Amino acid sequence: MRGWKSSAPLLLLLPAALVLAAVVIVPLILSFYSSFTPFRLTKPETIWTFIGFRNYAKLLADWDFWVAFLRTVVLLTVALNLEMLLGLGLAMLVEKATSGQRILRTLMMFPMMFSPLLVGFQFKFMFNDNVGLVNNALQALGITNTAIPWLIDGNLAFFSIAVAEIWSSTSVFxxxxxxxxxxxxxxxxxxxxxxxxxxxxxxRYVTWPFIMPFAFIAMTIRSLDVARAYDIVKIMTDGGPAGRTELLWTLVARTAYSDAKMGMANAMAYFSILLSIVFTVYFYRKLAAARLQVGTEW
Structure with a gap:
């Protein structure tokens, strides 16, 4: 090593590169390799048994996985569209404000200050069928006489999760x-x-073409967030009732830690990454087209 010379910037970056390799690159390689094995947490020696694409073949025939995949796409589509519409309305209202605009911008950012775990607990309490704020308000207004099982009925539970996601992230748009x-x-x-x-x-023809690139930037950010949604769902319903709110990453976590099938869970995870890649590429292309249009017209 005496004859080896290196530049100062490389030496300064070396500690960060080593930490990055230890906490990111090595686990990624290990998890990718384990997706080709029958690795189970209860049988650590199975990580050395290579089975090829057998996990991925089972995945393609797994009905529960495709249902969770489709449910994630539905949540992503609903959440993104409603967040964009609500965010656009809020932005236009704040932009028209003649006084107190700084205060309004601060209040608009308020939901972003909560972690997804806290948002999950907050909405789980609000949608509780016995002591929840939503049911109490509906009964006090005379809209319903009985408690609505928001987190017990499958469709209502999915709706409740969508409401929590939209409330927490509309401010991004x-x-x-x-x-x-x-x-x-x-x-x-x-x-x-x-x-x-x-x-x-x-x-339609003046304002929207100019702000469209900003909307696509928000869509790109949020598509990645919703595609890997876990915290809010885990806290509010844990994928229930009867798996009716199971999303991709809650299914991955259940397969990995409850069923101890880490090899299959990693196969699910890498297959699920395709969803994030597809939406990211789509929105980046839309963003590039919108920027080109703005550059041409403006």
Whole structure:
């Protein structure tokens, strides 16, 4: 090693590179390898038994996995669209505010300050069928006389999870879209008004093309979050009742730690990553197209 010389930047980065390799790269390689083995936590020696693509073949024929996969896609689609619409509405309202805009921006960020675990506990209490705030409010208003089993009925439980996800993350869309609205020049809007455009036409053909890249950035961020949703579902329903709210990553965790099938769980995890990759590539292409359109028109 005496004759080996290295630059100072490389030596300075070496500790960080070693830590990164120890906590990220090595576990990734090990988990990827174990997806080709029948590795079980109760039988550690099975990690050395190579079975090829047998786990992946079983996965393709696993009905529970595909149901969880489809349920995750549905949650992602519903959450992203509603968060974008609500975030757009909030951003436009705050942008129109003539006073107290800083306070409104701070309040708009408030849901982001909670961890997903706290959000899960919060909404689990709110949707409780006996002492929950939602049922108490509905009964006090005379809308219903009986307690609604929000977290017991499968469809209602899925709805409750979607509400928790939307509440906690709508501010991501609102903040990014508001940044686009504040950065937008006012001259094109004034010109559209002079030309006789209606408010809807002004928004559709002037405002929306400009803020579209900001919306796609938020969609990219949130698609990754929802595709790996775990905390809120784990706290609120734990995948129940009877697996009706089981998502990809709750199924992966159950397979890995409850059933001790770590090899199969890692196969599920790597197959599930495809969902995140597909949505990320899709939104990046949309973002590039929107940026090109803004660059051409503006």
């Amino acid at each position: 609102a903040i990014l879209i508001l940044a686009g609205l504040l950065a937008m020049p006012k001259e094109p809007i004034e010109a559209a008004k002079v030309d006789g455009c209606t408010p809807f036409q002004t928004f």
